[in-house]
Amino acid sequence: MLGPVILAASRSDRMRRMISAAPVTKSVVDRFIPGESVDDVVPVIKELTGKGLFMTMDVVGEDITTPEQAGAARDAYLELIGRLGELELGARAEMSVKLSMFGQALPGGHELALANVRPVVEAAAAIGTTVTLDAEDHTTLDSMFAIHDELRKDFPQTGCVIQSYLFRTEKDARRLAANGSRVRLVKGAYKEPAEVAYQQKHEIDRAYVRILKILMEGAGYPMIGSHDPRLISIAQELAHRARRKPDEYEFQMLYGIRSDEHLRLAAEGHRMRVYTAYGTDWYGYFMRRLAEKPANLRFFARSMITKG
Numbered sequence: 360m361l362g363p364v365i366l367a368a369s370r371s372d373r374m375r376r377m378i379s380a381a382p383v384t385k386s387v388v389d390r391f392i393p394g395e396s397v398d399d400v401v402p403v404i405k406e407l408t409g410k411g412l413f414m415t416m417d418v419v420g421e422d423i424t425t426p427e428q429a430g431a432a433r434d435a436y437l438e439l440i441g442r443l444g445e446l447e448l449g450a451r452a453e454m455s456v457k458l459s460m461f462g463q464a465l466p467g468g469h470e471l472a473l474a475n476v477r478p479v480v481e482a483a484a485a486i487g488t489t490v491t492l493d494a495e496d497h498t499t500l501d502s503m504f505a506i507h508d509e510l511r512k513d514f515p516q517t518g519c520v521i522q523s524y525l526f527r528t529e530k531d532a533r534r535l536a537a538n539g540s541r542v543r544l545v546k547g548a549y550k551e552p553a554e555v556a557y558q559q560k561h562e563i564d565r566a567y568v569r570i571l572k573i574l575m576e577g578a579g580y581p582m583i584g585s586h587d588p589r590l591i592s593i594a595q596e597l598a599h600r601a602r603r604k605p606d607e608y609e610f611q612m613l614y615g616i617r618s619d620e621h622l623r624l625a626a627e628g629h630r631m632r633v634y635t636a637y638g639t640d641w642y643g644y645f646m647r648r649l650a651e652k653p654a655n656l657r658f659f660a661r662s663m664i665t666k667g
Contacts, residue, residue, distance in 0.1 A: 390615040392419065392636050397442050400637045403614075404443075404452060411625045413632040414452035415491060415611065416443075420460050420640035426471060429462030433475040435638070440482045449486035453518075454479065455634065457493045458503055469502045473509060480514050491518035491541065491582075496549040497525055497556070504531070511540060518582070522547035523567035524556045532570045536577020543582035543611060544571055568593055575601040581608045582632070586617050591624075605629055 393403045404414055418435045436454060443452050461475035462468050480490045492507050494500060503519065510517045518541030521528045525547065535542045546563050547556065557563045567590060574581035575597040583594045591610065598608055609630035612621055625631040 394637045395639045397439055407633055408451040415455045415632050415634050417455040417636040419636045419638040423460055423462055426462055429475055432460040436479045437482055444486035449488040453488045454483055454490045455493050456490055459495055473506050480510050484514055489516040494520040494522050497551055523570050524563045529570055532573045536574050536579045539578045541580045542574055543584045545584040572597055582611050584611045586612050
């Protein structure tokens with residue numbers, strides 16, 4: 360019930376100022392976002408990849424209002440890719456990007472976002488890795504899928520994200536599974552109207568299983584984005600039924616959430632990728648993490664009470 364309220368707060372400048380000013384906030388945010396710069400996150404990348412985990416890196420920030428800011432977002436990813444190349448970690452770490460950061464919502468945004476993301480995809484390919492286009496709210500998806508299709512002409516390994524709470528996603532999954540692309544399936548973390556999205560958890564979970572079955576039985580590479588033990592178990596069973604080898608799908612979980620499970624799955628031979636965000640514009644990302652899972656909100660509230 361609190362999820363929609365928290366998502367609304369993620370768009371409130373007043374709530375942003377209040378939460379940012381709270382003395383406890385930084386210590387709590389650090390659980391989910393390990394730093395603000397490339398220098399901050401390099402030790403984390405080394406540590407986690409050294410434990411047999413894979414990474415997908417997200418430079419946080421969505422409130423882009425000028426083409427210059429979009430260009431700066433592109434350059435931030437290019438800096439990250441350059442550092443990963445120097446460390447020879449291209450095989451262990453990929454990038455996740457939100458096209459809103461690259462100017463998608465600006466005038467001429469579709470073309471601007473494509474122009475900004477292409478050099479990031481090119482640079483990633485040059486060090487042996489790839490890029491996944493994150494899904495945002497439903498109004499952005501047609502543009503995202505069109506950019507995904509365009510990028511895959513030259514870089515077929517480019518991935519995208521689909522969200523089980525949207526009614527359209529089963530149709531999207533069938534197209535993508537037949538197309539051989541890398542597809543991350545998540546439940547969804549944006550406030551969407553009842554006209555386009557399921558509103559109840561049990562409906563979203565059932566849709567997740569239906570869509571995951573489509574992906575597992577298709578020709579693509581499924582990426583299971585979930586911390587739900589039941590869905591992880593179902594994913595393993597569906598992979599077994601589809602006769603997929605361990606390197607033909609992967610699990611993805613967020614940095615700071617169920618870290619022991621990351622290591623357990625990796626130890627069992629699964630490919631386990633940790634979605635790790637960093638950057639100064641952390642507020643929207645942080646609030647969606649609170650909205651996704653009541654335990655995250657309880658953790659934040661308990662910290663506020665203890666240290667407030």
